[in-house]
Amino acid sequence: MPKVDYALMYVTDDSIRDDHSFFAILEAALKGGATIVQLREKTCDTATFYKRAIRCKELCGTYQIPLLINDRLDIALAIDADGVHIGQSDMPYNVARELLGNEKIIGLSVSTTAQAIKSDAQSADYIGISPIFSTNTKTNDLAKPLGISGLKEIRELYTKPIVCIGGIHKENTKEIIANGADGIAVVSAISKAEDAEAATKKLKDIICKTGTN
Numbered sequence: 001m002p003k004v005d006y007a008l009m010y011v012t013d014d015s016i017r018d019d020h021s022f023f024a025i026l027e028a029a030l031k032g033g034a035t036i037v038q039l040r041e042k043t044c045d046t047a048t049f050y051k052r053a054i055r056c057k058e059l060c061g062t063y064q065i066p067l068l069i070n071d072r073l074d075i076a077l078a079i080d081a082d083g084v085h086i087g088q089s090d091m092p093y094n095v096a097r098e099l100l101g102n103e104k105i106i107g108l109s110v111s112t113t114a115q116a117i118k119s120d121a122q123s124a125d126y127i128g129i130s131p132i133f134s135t136n137t138k139t140n141d142l143a144k145p146l147g148i149s150g151l152k153e154i155r156e157l158y159t160k161p162i163v164c165i166g167g168i169h170k171e172n173t174k175e176i177i178a179n180g181a182d183g184i185a186v187v188s189a190i191s192k193a194e195d196a197e198a199a200t201k202k203l204k205d206i207i208c209k210t211g212t213n
């Protein structure tokens with residue numbers, strides 16, 4: 001597997017049901033410098049998810065940016081995505097690995113330090129600390145935010161890439177990267193920005209500057 005840049009993951013916003021806006025924002029994120037994309041659909045039917053996945057794959061392919069599918073192994077397999085992002089209550093990690101093979105990326109959400117030291121997290125390609133801060137974007141099934149102290153604790157124990165998600169914006173990006181995260185994953189900081197491309201560029205700039213300090 002080629003080395004993956006987890007610096008800035010754009011997680012698509014499933015509240016945007018209008019395809020024109022959805023893909024315009026995705027393209028803005030790609031132009032602005034998102035390094036990886038996760039297609040996350042929680043409410044639509046499978047046919048709609050699949051159609052979006054196909055278009056996402058084409059668009060990400062144009063920018064040579066990897067595409068992950070949230071939760072749905074079947075969709076990832078159907079479109080030959082670069083990987084999946086799964087949570088603790090999704091398909092078990094070892095089954096996902098069996099189905100996808102070793103060449104695909106599998107990211108796993110963790111909400112506690114205990115989950116980060118379990119073998120599934122140790123075997124995954126990266127973990128998502130979920131959530132790092134509180135957020136209004138995901139209301140279902142959201143654990144207590146781990147905060148910077150949780151990130152630091154996990155960073156001491158976990159050697160693979162860590163991506164943080166939840167309530168991240170340009171004002172708190174620096175402290176996340178400075179405290180050991182390899183990247184951030186954002187929904188609304190990009191999808192709800194007045195200028196999605198400029199917002200992505202700004203986040204990327206903060207990450208790059210912090211990462212090299």
Ligand code: TZP
Pocket residue numbers: 011130131134135136137138165166167168185186187188189
């Ligand atoms: N998983 C944990 S928090 C979250 C997800 C999908 C939502 C993040 O959205 P935002 O708008 O970046 O806070």
Ligand code: MG
Pocket residue numbers: 070071085086087088090
């Ligand atoms: Mg999930």
